[in-house]
Amino acid sequence: MKVIKNPRRTIHTDIECVPEGYANGKATNTDLDKETIINNASIAFGNFLTALGCDWKNDPNSMETPTRVAKAYVNDLWKGRFEDLPDITSFPADGYDGIVIERNIPITSMCSHHHQTISGAVHIGYVVGAKGHVIGLSKLNRIVEHFGRRGAIQEQLTSAIHQATNKACENNLGVIVTMVATHNCVSCRGVKHRGASMVTTKASGVFRHSGNDARKEYFDSIKINNGGHNI
Ligand SMILES: [Zn+2]
DSSP, X not given: OOEEEOSSOEEEOOOOOSOSSSTTSOOSOTTSOHHHXXXXXXXXXXXXXXXXXXOGGGXXXXXXXXXXXXXXXXXXXXXXXXXXXXXXXXXXXXXXXXXXXXEEEEEEEEXXXXXXXXXXXXXXXXXXXXXXXXXXXXXXXXXXXXXXXXXXXXXXXXXXXXXXXXXXXXXXXXXXXXXXXXXXXXXXXXXOOSSOOEEEEEXXXXXXXXXXXXXXXXXXXXTOOOTTOOO
């Protein structure tokens, strides 16, 4: 972890924790400017539509679709592959040693398997501890955006958000991340079931102990009953 320390705060410049290249990692072509990447992807998507027997070039609604799709990937859906996570500054907690919870962070992601969107909410909790650092609340949202805006499977995405939070919140006594999401690849294709949601939780430190007060406070707060089992 690259850090720049001074007595009062730490600036984390490298929270990225997914290997480059995979659909769930940073892009390998960031030496190109975004306009070039969008142009290349647009040509490729046009060929994809042509392969499906679609005369998109002569349909006024579809003739710009390859460009629209390429822009959506680079600027929105896979934005986290093409941009670095902003630096995250952590600060001494100055006497606060309890739990911090942020609930209902919205997430939009895309499954690596089918390139259909995943949408739902992420909940994050951490126990600061006597020597711990805290981070600005919106930085948790930034972490979720960074790792969510790329291809992912929910299990891996939950783990990446956990790992990044654990790095940023130094000397914590535990971090827990829960993601509740619906997958369009389940509702629109294959089994075609709407309304089913997936819940994943990654826990470390005190949150791994089923009798722990912080763990109980966290699950009471997000109102998910996991049956009291260790995760
Ligand atoms: Zn899928």
